[in-house]
Amino acid sequence: MKSSSNLLLLLLGICSVTNQVWCWPADKSYNDDYNADDADNDQDDYPDPAKILSTGEDFIVNIGSTVKLPCKVEGDAVIQWSKGPKETPLFLGNSKQTDNLRYTMDQRDYTLTIVAVNISDSDVFHCKVLDEQTSITHTLKVKSGPVITKTVPEKDRNEEKEGTPITFMCEAAGIPKPKVYWITNNHLHKGPQRLESDHFSYDKLTWKHSGNYTCVAEQDKETTRKVIHLNVHGSPDVEVAAKHINSAEHYESELICSIHCTGCHDVHWEKDGHEIKPDRHFTVLQEGHRHILRISATKKSDFGEYICVATNKFGSSNGTIHLKGQPMKPTLEKLSAGENGKSSITWKIVSRGEIKGYEINYKKQTDDEWQTLSPEVQPGNNGIFLLTHEFDIPSDIPKDTYKARIRAQNEYGFSELSDEVPFPAGGSGSEDSPKPGSPILEESNGSGASHQELRLSIMFIVALLTARFLQ
Numbered sequence: 001m002k003s004s005s006n007l008l009l010l011l012l013g014i015c016s017v018t019n020q021v022w023c024w025p026a027d028k029s030y031n032d033d034y035n036a037d038d039a040d041n042d043q044d045d046y047p048d049p050a051k052i053l054s055t056g057e058d059f060i061v062n063i064g065s066t067v068k069l070p071c072k073v074e075g076d077a078v079i080q081w082s083k084g085p086k087e088t089p090l091f092l093g094n095s096k097q098t099d100n101l102r103y104t105m106d107q108r109d110y111t112l113t114i115v116a117v118n119i120s121d122s123d124v125f126h127c128k129v130l131d132e133q134t135s136i137t138h139t140l141k142v143k144s145g146p147v148i149t150k151t152v153p154e155k156d157r158n159e160e161k162e163g164t165p166i167t168f169m170c171e172a173a174g175i176p177k178p179k180v181y182w183i184t185n186n187h188l189h190k191g192p193q194r195l196e197s198d199h200f201s202y203d204k205l206t207w208k209h210s211g212n213y214t215c216v217a218e219q220d221k222e223t224t225r226k227v228i229h230l231n232v233h234g235s236p237d238v239e240v241a242a243k244h245i246n247s248a249e250h251y252e253s254e255l256i257c258s259i260h261c262t263g264c265h266d267v268h269w270e271k272d273g274h275e276i277k278p279d280r281h282f283t284v285l286q287e288g289h290r291h292i293l294r295i296s297a298t299k300k301s302d303f304g305e306y307i308c309v310a311t312n313k314f315g316s317s318n319g320t321i322h323l324k325g326q327p328m329k330p331t332l333e334k335l336s337a338g339e340n341g342k343s344s345i346t347w348k349i350v351s352r353g354e355i356k357g358y359e360i361n362y363k364k365q366t367d368d369e370w371q372t373l374s375p376e377v378q379p380g381n382n383g384i385f386l387l388t389h390e391f392d393i394p395s396d397i398p399k400d401t402y403k404a405r406i407r408a409q410n411e412y413g414f415s416e417l418s419d420e421v422p423f424p425a426g427g428s429g430s431e432d433s434p435k436p437g438s439p440i441l442e443e444s445n446g447s448g449a450s451h452q453e454l455r456l457s458i459m460f461i462v463a464l465l466t467a468r469f470l471q
Helices: 002-018 446-471
Strands: 060-061 065-067 079-083 088-092 103-105 110-113 122-130 134-142 144-152 159-161 166-175 179-186 194-195 200-201 211-219 222-233 237-240 244-246 253-260 267-273 283-285 291-297 306-310 315-324 331-338 343-350 357-364 371-373 386-389 401-410 421-424
Touching: 060 065, 088 103, 088 194, 103 386, 144 222, 166 179, 166 211, 166 222, 222 237, 237 315, 244 253, 253 306, 253 315, 267 283, 291 306, 331 421, 343 401, 343 421, 357 386, 386 401
Parallel strands: 060 134, 159 222, 244 315
Antiparallel strands: 065 110, 079 088, 079 122, 103 110, 122 134, 144 166, 166 200, 179 194, 179 211, 211 222, 237 253, 253 291, 267 306, 283 291, 306 315, 331 343, 343 386, 357 371, 357 401, 401 421
């Protein structure tokens, strides 16, 4: 025991005398070199970590071209190239890990070269320094023409039921990304319509939505398109060309209704609840969607209400046309200010029978009662009559406004009253001679008589002066 203690003391003494570092715990100044065995400074020398000097870029190239993806590295490193989101290996160090002969890597600066580029090369490419977890990503886009990848509906021809909703949608691919729009050609509009959108919807389909819908993908000067045909089924749609038809005895009358129908198995005409059977007097014709009932040598008993009826498996629809001898409702042809600010109104009247008379009503806008005029009838031309009437109404208030309406009469009776036409007051209120077909309103205050008396007085004075001068 005593000898062991002496040995320990001896060792401590030797360390104290020789001051050898290997006997002491590591000094903090030695950092990681616990043994302090460096020759000059008691620290190990470590190389700087490798880093990538290049930055990620986007490359847009044409098919068949060559592209170089840079990955310049500073320092010694093992480089890995990979492709796509799943990072499929291409190169690891000097080892090529893809069978694609078009891919090569420069051993000096690690540039990845792709020759004869095609669509399959459009992807992301990663250059990574192993162990350091530093990397860059290049995006390669290969120019390609527009391609329509998806449409809704998918089928080229589609059958839909009336009242159901539908959505049209179109997706397209290409580099650069193509612009997508639709061209509709249906019965809602006259001619094709362009919609600047890749999708649109209809809440309730009708037969008018039937037609062609074209998706267009446009890129620079190159376009591609897909046509989708839509046919909407439902009960017949019946439209009449005119709800009222004017005719006269001994004239030929023609009634027209347009029928849009899928699978119509019955189309006929009725009058007074009875189906009209074609004969020498009634002729039934069809021109496309137009269904025509032609009446030869119209008789007075032919006037009345006619119904065009169409039926298919979805239901039945009809349209009503009134054939009458009375003039058609007069319509406004022209409203203008004539001489001296007088308002002039021209009405158009359609009547196969000769017009026997007119009845014009007029009044101030604020009045309750109408004043009535009966202008002179002028000859018509092939059943068309024009009546022009000039109103000469003086007004103390310049903004006084009147309104007028008219109805026409022939041998079968009066027409409906026209719509009311507002017009401003104006004119001198004189009793100038009216133009043919344009009688001037006569004021009830006797101003015309006063003017006539004044003219007679002037003429009498002139005569007296002349007689005295001759003496």
